Amino acid sequence: MTKPTILVTGGAGFIGSQVCKTLAAAGFLPVAYDNLSNGYAWAVRWGPLERGDLRDGAGLRDVLRRHRPAAVMHFAALIEVGESVRDPARFYDTNVAGSLSLLEAMRAEGVDDLIFSSTAAVYGMPAHTPVVETLPLRPINPYGVTKMVIESMLADYAAAYGLRFGTLRYFNAAGGDPEADIGEAHDPESHLIPLVLDVALGVRPEIAIFGDDYPTPDGTCVRDYIHVCDLARAHLLALRRLLDGGESLTVNLGNGAGHSVREVIETARRVTGHPVPARLAPPRPGDPPVLVADCARAVADLGWRQERAALDVIVADAWRWRQRWRASPPVDAR
Numbered sequence: 001m002t003k004p005t006i007l008v009t010g011g012a013g014f015i016g017s018q019v020c021k022t023l024a025a026a027g028f029l030p031v032a033y034d035n036l037s038n039g040y041a042w043a044v045r046w047g048p049l050e051r052g053d054l055r056d057g058a059g060l061r062d063v064l065r066r067h068r069p070a071a072v073m074h075f076a077a078l079i080e081v082g083e084s085v086r087d088p089a090r091f092y093d094t095n096v097a098g099s100l101s102l103l104e105a106m107r108a109e110g111v112d113d114l115i116f117s118s119t120a121a122v123y124g125m126p127a128h129t130p131v132v133e134t135l136p137l138r139p140i141n142p143y144g145v146t147k148m149v150i151e152s153m154l155a156d157y158a159a160a161y162g163l164r165f166g167t168l169r170y171f172n173a174a175g176g177d178p179e180a181d182i183g184e185a186h187d188p189e190s191h192l193i194p195l196v197l198d199v200a201l202g203v204r205p206e207i208a209i210f211g212d213d214y215p216t217p218d219g220t221c222v223r224d225y226i227h228v229c230d231l232a233r234a235h236l237l238a239l240r241r242l243l244d245g246g247e248s249l250t251v252n253l254g255n256g257a258g259h260s261v262r263e264v265i266e267t268a269r270r271v272t273g274h275p276v277p278a279r280l281a282p283p284r285p286g287d288p289p290v291l292v293a294d295c296a297r298a299v300a301d302l303g304w305r306q307e308r309a310a311l312d313v314i315v316a317d318a319w320r321w322r323q324r325w326r327a328s329p330p331v332d333a334r
């Protein structure tokens with residue numbers, strides 16, 4: 001029997017590649033569609049790579065026609081918040097126009113099911129924590145705005161054209177493949193955990209703590225770090241729900257537990273056994289003091305449960321990958 005195919009845009013990136021591994025283990029054939037602007041051919045190991053750009057509608061249609069996927073998982077995007085402030089045009093082009101191009105290609109080729117990577121950034125500075133999905137969406141940077149716009153596009157396409165979607169709002173994706181086959185390799189890297197691990201490795205001299213005067217127990221920002229494998233399983237559950245005829249849904253994906261910047265640094269010291277010099281730096285504009293997910297809806301609607309929730313596990317898995325990757329970076333035709 002042939003395996004059902006899933007088109008994975010951004011399948012050469014951090015989260016998309018992990019989801020490809022999970023899809024393959026569950027009996028699907030993941031076809032990665034990626035322009036390799038921020039992803040890597042070496043990360044595409046569980047199915048073919050179709051090298052192409054989201055904004056190339058004809059190219060997308062050709063890929064959809066050749067592979068006839070049962071559904072699309074849409075990870076491809078620009079993700080760096082600071083860059084979105086400096087150069088919003090690129091973000092609207094890639095994220096919004098690129099998603100429109102994908103939706104149009106899917107409509108033309110009769111593919112109706114889509115899982116979409118949204119983000120906690122759509123909530124902006126939420127008034128309540130933990131954050132529930134019904135809070136108003138008030139993003140405070142262009143990155144978050146692009147994701148909010150795409151969410152609206154999905155709702156409108158669903159109402160008008162019969163699209164069925166699963167919108168997954170991730171909090172802070174972290175951790176790594178426990179087998180260290182693949183992992184986080186953003187360039188430039190802006191996320192706390194990989195930066196802290198680079199300090200432990202001696203690749204960076206110190207970690208800057210962006211502010212310690214927030215209204216939190218130790219004064220540093222609190223975030224909800226979710227293991228990329230737990231994220232990947234949620235994607236599989238959301239996919240199965242759609243393929244089984246379930247309704248569209250929008251859910252938060254986090255751990256439901258907050259950890260401060262200082263806690264992350266302490267955990268990295270303990271897990272790696274290396275010193276992690278830290279210095280206080282000014283707060284980063286637009287950082288909410290606390291961002292923690294209420295995941296009750298994902299638990300109820302998807303039957304999802306985190307399996308690698310402990311911060312020690314998240315940091316240990318990221319550490320294993322980071323050591324391997326820094327010691328012998330895969331050769332890539334980027």
Ligand SMILES: NC(=O)c1ccc[n+]([C@@H]2O[C@H](COP(=O)([O-])OP(=O)(O)OC[C@H]3O[C@@H](n4cnc5c(N)ncnc54)[C@H](O)[C@@H]3O)[C@@H](O)[C@H]2O)c1
Nearest residue numbers: 010012013014015035037038039053054076077117119173
């Ligand atoms: N990393 C996080 O903490 C986080 C949190 C919330 C949401 N997200 C969302 O999850 C998704 C994946 O994030 P990630 O951390 O894996 O990022 P990533 O940069 O590792 O992966 C994104 C992939 O998209 C590809 N891509 C970018 N522009 C493209 C284009 N125009 N055409 C084709 N491919 C293109 C890149 O080459 C890359 O492989 C993104 O949509 C992001 O917004 C990530």
Ligand SMILES: O=c1ccn([C@@H]2O[C@H](COP(=O)(O)OP(=O)(O)O[C@H]3O[C@H](CO)[C@H](O)[C@H](O)[C@H]3O)[C@@H](O)[C@H]2O)c(=O)[nH]1
Nearest residue numbers: 079119120121171172190191192208209210221261284287
């Ligand atoms: O060198 C650093 C880097 C980060 N931080 C702090 O560490 C926390 C986590 O920062 P990250 O940059 O790792 O992650 P963010 O919470 O800013 O954002 C991430 O999660 C968001 C949703 O919650 C978006 O999806 C976004 O794309 C994604 O990068 C923040 O309080 C930040 O101020 C530092 O103190 N020093």
